[in-house]
Amino acid sequence: MTATMPGSAGRRRELGAFLRSRRERITPGEVGLPDTARRRTPGLRREELALLAGISATWYTYLEQGRDIRVSDQVLDALAAALRLDPQERGHLFELAGHAPAAGTAEPEPLAAEVAAIPLLLQPNPAHIIDGNYDVLGYNQAADELFPGLTGADRTPNFARWVFLEPAARDVLVDWEPEARGLLARLRTLAGRHPGDPRYTRLVDELLAGSPEVRDWWPQYDVQARRSGRKRLRPPGRAVAEYAFTAFHLAEQPERTLVIYNPGP
Template identity: 75%
Template structure:
């Protein structure tokens, strides 16, 4: 279960990752000679945010200090964080309501039936940790080996990173996997008391070199709709539009529906 020191460490690492990706000229500073470290220096960021360089250093080191909302807003402005990154920053700093570990209620029959009603469009219902709680036959066909009938639930993140066939199904595997990991981090920050998240993250770090390399980069991303290219077992590479809906009474549950619009996105496999 995440502890407060863990959150301070995550806050410092998140700030450092964003500081190192911001070039001085992007922050309005002149480039002066060779720099030993990428991005802004701590002193430069503190100056632009109007705070003490020593105090900011303590914050990045995970010291036991508390940043005000005013300071966090200033840091987010200088670091050019988008809305979702800023929300993540505030949560790590303890300025957002932290959801406690929820008792995992069983999926109601009405909700579980929805993907079945959407056949032949691939559809499934996932929870916050990307466990697949309900799916239809088209989804099982499109994502082979995702639904295995094992003792634990099928999990989309585990499938993407640890199931070799996923690299063939996801035509653009790396950007899709990186985005999924960023969304998992966002979800984990919203549920700091839920032990399922650190268990899943530890499993990914132990078994996936890519997850182990990308997790320290502290990318965050909300769940969203969009388009992705998937390799259908019988029809080859197809560009799918996918739409995500949150259940009103349980917003941590998401219904995802895929539609291929009848088109293909490449040669058949």
């Protein structure tokens, strides 16, 4: 299994796989179709989804197969409605179909020194700045202590790599599985905007090779936006505590995010 998505052909394959994953999660009964026992695959058949969306079954099959065909906004809207996509999934569908601005694969600009220093100003609250591929570009001592093993390697620290490949993460993240699933869904969303970008393909290939959970979850095509919230953490040598975390996107580089953790009482 590989995450490589070279150019437009890779984007079309991603679009087809995303459509298939969403088609297979809907049961016929949910959309008012008879649910017969003799079904070889889960979810809706291609022709059933095409009927619900008001498009040709052959044309939809070509779309799911990654053929080089043009698709209109109206058809994408119809598919999104038939598949019952939420707003984030709908946006991801449009991006994969090339109907939204997609970021290129150019090397990202270095983080300005004054921006990288912001987490230091937030001590003692743990804080770090992450890139779209979860590289950690700046952090303070409190974050270094809260997430043991994240920093100090001979390469750029990466929060996704830490969550899935660093054993300490499963102790610190009390609710490891939902936290890890959410992170992978957010990585999927961002990777979809950068088809062929080696920063993403290398990371995802490394996670696929090293984590059985990623191998199980990546083909499910879950997508999710970055957001603030709360999570339960177990700092090394301390009791479990609930932390509120807030995410701020940098004005001129919105895929780079400042994350601040505020421990409860």
